[in-house]
Amino acid sequence: MELPFAESWKIKMVEPIRKSTREERVQWMKEAYYNVFQLRSDQVYIDLITDSGTGAMSDHQWAAMMMGDESYAGASSFFNLKETITRLTGFEYVIPTHQGRAAENVLFSYLVHEGDIVPGNSHFDTTKGHIEGRKAIALDCTVDEAKNTQLELPFKGNVDCAKLEKALIEYADRIPFIIVTITNNTAGGQPVSMDNLRQVRELANKYHKPVIFDSARFAENAYFIKTREEGYANKTIKEITKEMFDLADGMTMSAKKDGVVNMGGFIATRLQDWYDGAKGYCVQFEGYLTYGGMNGRDMNALAVGLDENTEFDMLHTRIHQVEYLAKKLDEYGIPYQRPAGGHALFVDASKILTHVPKEEFPAQTLTVELYLEAGIRGCEIGYILADRDPVTRENRFGGLDLLRLAIPRRVYTDNHMNVIAAALKNVFDRRESITRGVGIVWEAPLMRHFTVKLERL
Ligand SMILES: *Cc1c(COP(=O)(O)O)cnc(C)c1O
Numbered sequence: 001m002e003l004p005f006a007e008s009w010k011i012k013m014v015e016p017i018r019k020s021t022r023e024e025r026v027q028w029m030k031e032a033y034y035n036v037f038q039l040r041s042d043q044v045y046i047d048l049i050t051d052s053g054t055g056a057m058s059d060h061q062w063a064a065m066m067m068g069d070e071s072y073a074g075a076s077s078f079f080n081l082k083e084t085i086t087r088l089t090g091f092e093y094v095i096p097t098h099q100g101r102a103a104e105n106v107l108f109s110y111l112v113h114e115g116d117i118v119p120g121n122s123h124f125d126t127t128k129g130h131i132e133g134r135k136a137i138a139l140d141c142t143v144d145e146a147k148n149t150q151l152e153l154p155f156k157g158n159v160d161c162a163k164l165e166k167a168l169i170e171y172a173d174r175i176p177f178i179i180v181t182i183t184n185n186t187a188g189g190q191p192v193s194m195d196n197l198r199q200v201r202e203l204a205n206k207y208h209k210p211v212i213f214d215s216a217r218f219a220e221n222a223y224f225i226k227t228r229e230e231g232y233a234n235k236t237i238k239e240i241t242k243e244m245f246d247l248a249d250g251m252t253m254s255a256k257k258d259g260v261v262n263m264g265g266f267i268a269t270r271l272q273d274w275y276d277g278a279k280g281y282c283v284q285f286e287g288y289l290t291y292g293g294m295n296g297r298d299m300n301a302l303a304v305g306l307d308e309n310t311e312f313d314m315l316h317t318r319i320h321q322v323e324y325l326a327k328k329l330d331e332y333g334i335p336y337q338r339p340a341g342g343h344a345l346f347v348d349a350s351k352i353l354t355h356v357p358k359e360e361f362p363a364q365t366l367t368v369e370l371y372l373e374a375g376i377r378g379c380e381i382g383y384i385l386a387d388r389d390p391v392t393r394e395n396r397f398g399g400l401d402l403l404r405l406a407i408p409r410r411v412y413t414d415n416h417m418n419v420i421a422a423a424l425k426n427v428f429d430r431r432e433s434i435t436r437g438v439g440i441v442w443e444a445p446l447m448r449h450f451t452v453k454l455e456r457l
Pocket of ligand 1: 052099100101126181214215216217253255257
């Protein structure tokens with residue numbers, strides 16, 4: 001018979017996790033004002049709040065940490081990292097930063113100015129923040145299909161090239177660059193096809209604009225190209241990675257995602273002009289050019305992580321696990337954003353808690369219910385996260401209201417996935433009885449989701 005699938009690693013070190021009683025969780029949730037960001041991690045059994053910086057490093061990464069060179073200038077760890085990035089992407093210039101948003105801050109300090117317009121596919125919130133904070137505009141040119149959560153398409157993260165070309169014509173001189181996020185995090189970890197990246201490049205050439213990839217999950221994007229796009233089945237992840245980056249002029253990277261390290265980031269580019277322009281800001285905000293915001297040991301671990309995570313078996317293990325959880329939810333009839341993304345499942349709360357009015361935040365209510373059910377911590381990506389309209393101060397109910405279950409890399413087994421699915425099913429089965437949600441007691445004027453205080457209605 002055909003051998004079943006199994007993980008491409010075995011476990012050498014474990015971290016005990018603890019279950020709790022429902023009574024304890026009721027108390028803790030109340031003390032946390034129904035905001036899971038306010039829970040202590042030891043009050044959580046399975047933690048799916050994010051896949052950022054929560055991955056498990058390999059024995060090779062830990063070994064590389066011991067060899068870290070902490071020299072202030074010219075550390076060998078920097079050259080290890082730089083050579084790995086150049087080999088994988090073709091980009092010659094590398095600036096390390098302490099995480100992804102710092103890479104954005106350093107590079108955009110050089111590139112983005114007041115009045116600029118930066119088109120792209122659903123800019124990530126920190127990317128948008130760094131554009132809008134400079135009084136420029138982040139223009140979303142994602143394909144319309146991304147908004148329909150039930151549509152099964154292989155590359156729902158794509159850029160709509162008609163929208164992009166219109167922007168390039170209309171705003172010509174105001175556009176410093178085009179930014180493509182791979183995978184498209186905001187659209188649910190949905191990939192961008194090589195064909196789409198190529199079309200973006202052609203438009204960029206036609207209108208003489210450079211292209212940046214926001215690359216936090218570039219390796220997962222390469223995996224989806226290999227498994228979904230015609231002509232790529234026989235190419236390696238490393239070949240596909242190189243082919244993707246051949247279509248860009250530079251990248252910003254949150255290494256906490258596909259670098260499989262707990263902290264780190266970088267800028268890489270083939271343009272000397274960008275490097276020379278950005279390096280002063282690196283020194284000002286992050287540190288000297290051969291460490292930026294990173295320790296030598298962390299740059300070493302990142303170099304190994306990038307190499308490991310551009311191997312098919314590693315990515316297959318990861319994405320297979322996300323798909324495994326998705327299949328369980330299918331079995332139980334629980335609606336989520338389709339198809340399953342690379343790093344997370346986005347459960348559609350508005351289709352589950354239909355009796356909870358939107359003013360009482362259904363996705364946040366579902367997040368609370370899943371925690372009370374089994375100590376599983378997801379994250380609301382919905383109406384609370386959407387903040388208020390800056391002018392009218394009304395809640396923004398225009399977007400999707402989702403519960404995100406982000407899967408950390410190499411951390412949980414499929415048995416944990418079974419527990420997550422069963423707990424969600426239990427909540428789903430009693431959905432009709434959940435008629436009230438949560439109300440806001442206190443909120444910050446911006447980014448309220450981290451600190452909002454709620455009450456159960
Ligand atoms: C996480 C992320 C960032 C920001 O990176 P941090 O390391 O969290 O600062 C930027 N873009 C995308 C697509 C991300 O997922």
